[in-house]
Amino acid sequence: MRVFSGVQPTGNIHIGNYLGALRQFVALQDEGECIYCIVDLHAITLPKDPSELRSHILDVAALYMAIGLDPKRSILFVQSDVPGHAELSWILTCCAYTGELSRMTQFKDKSRGNESAPAGLFLYPVLMAADILLYDADVVPVGQDQKQHIELTRDLAVRVNNRFGDDTLVVPDGRFLKEGARVMALDDPTSKMSKSAESEMSRISLLDDDAKIKKAIMRATTDSDGEIRYDIERKPGISNLLSIYGAFSGRSVDDVAAQYQGQGYGSLKKDLVEVTVDALRPIKERFCEIRPSGELVDALRDGAERANAIAARVLARVQGKFGLGV
Numbered sequence: 001m002r003v004f005s006g007v008q009p010t011g012n013i014h015i016g017n018y019l020g021a022l023r024q025f026v027a028l029q030d031e032g033e034c035i036y037c038i039v040d041l042h043a044i045t046l047p048k049d050p051s052e053l054r055s056h057i058l059d060v061a062a063l064y065m066a067i068g069l070d071p072k073r074s075i076l077f078v079q080s081d082v083p084g085h086a087e088l089s090w091i092l093t094c095c096a097y098t099g100e101l102s103r104m105t106q107f108k109d110k111s112r113g114n115e116s117a118p119a120g121l122f123l124y125p126v127l128m129a130a131d132i133l134l135y136d137a138d139v140v141p142v143g144q145d146q147k148q149h150i151e152l153t154r155d156l157a158v159r160v161n162n163r164f165g166d167d168t169l170v171v172p173d174g175r176f177l178k179e180g181a182r183v184m185a186l187d188d189p190t191s192k193m194s195k196s197a198e199s200e201m202s203r204i205s206l207l208d209d210d211a212k213i214k215k216a217i218m219r220a221t222t223d224s225d226g227e228i229r230y231d232i233e234r235k236p237g238i239s240n241l242l243s244i245y246g247a248f249s250g251r252s253v254d255d256v257a258a259q260y261q262g263q264g265y266g267s268l269k270k271d272l273v274e275v276t277v278d279a280l281r282p283i284k285e286r287f288c289e290i291r292p293s294g295e296l297v298d299a300l301r302d303g304a305e306r307a308n309a310i311a312a313r314v315l316a317r318v319q320g321k322f323g324l325g326v
């Protein structure tokens with residue numbers, strides 16, 4: 001089984017990214033051949049400061065290793081170091097329909113009908129499909145918000161295969177977790193936790209200090225009925241805290257809810273602070289060791305070389321099917 005996934009090199013990698021996607025990356029190392037990318041070409045769909053981008057690429061690489069990804073067992077690399085991503089992306093762009101791309105909710109949210117929205121935002125899902133299909137990936141671990149993009153990837157693969165044969169592209173499956181696939185903002189549990197929300201209190205970043213973690217959880221928006229129960233519709237705040245708790249401690253939300261039955265929100269929050277602080281401590285410690293070390297860049301160069309060997313083979317196969325080149 002081959003696994004592929006990617007994370008954008010932006011600051012503020014948060015517990016939503018970790019619980020929805022990154023912790024799956026680690027577990028899957030025992031199940032298959034894993035390829036994890038830092039998708040810098042996706043990051044420039046909106047203008048980025050170049051030196052900040054470079055530094056965020058290394059931050060995500062160090063975080064990958066800090067959570068337990070092993071650059072010897074898995075391939076860790078930067079997207080723009082492998083030219084095949086952009087090349088396959090163009091081929092797939094020619095197979096995608098403008099209609100289906102206009103229906104992508106992420107595009108609609110980010111462009112909001114703005115005539116000057118970069119075309120890269122529109123083509124973002126095609127580049128993501130190229131990332132995945134370039135490695136014949138079987139499984140793609142992601143959070144719930146990527147479901148529509150995975151569906152498009154599958155549709156494109158099937159469309160290409162219908163034209164050129166089933167041996168052209170591997171049709172991948174998304175892999176979503178039960179707890180943590182959609183972590184909501186702490187200060188507004190009706191919208192998802194995001195890297196870009198203005199308020200720092202909306203998220204817990206993996207590198208936040210203990211005081212900030214405590215503040216964000218203790219201030220998290222809840223409700224006034226005082227009952228600890230999992231009910232996303234009526235009690236989005238408490239449900240979000242229960243699911244973060246469950247995901248960090250490897251327990252089901254029902255189990256956690258049963259434990260706090262009859263207690264106040266304060267005790268649930270206090271314990272969640274402890275669970276979160278304990279879970280993030282080793283990640284922060286390893287990050288601080290790895291980030292300044294020269295091994296980081298060496299690992300990424302080695303990863304790019306190994307990724308390129310696979311990508312070049314798949315790209316040549318696809319180009320051949322399309323009749324491209326001499």
Ligand code: AMP
Pocket residue numbers: 006007008016017018019020021022141142143144145146180181182183184192193194195
């Ligand atoms: P991104 O930072 O957008 O590159 O996202 C990296 C990964 O984290 C993707 O697999 C997303 O689906 C996942 N993710 C992002 N936000 C959340 C969230 N609030 N809850 C769960 N997963 C998330």
Ligand code: TRP
Pocket residue numbers: 004005006007008039042127128131132140141142146149
């Ligand atoms: N679009 C994904 C996100 O925003 C990041 C991504 C890019 C990705 N290419 C990918 C995820 C390929 C999985 C596979 O989270």
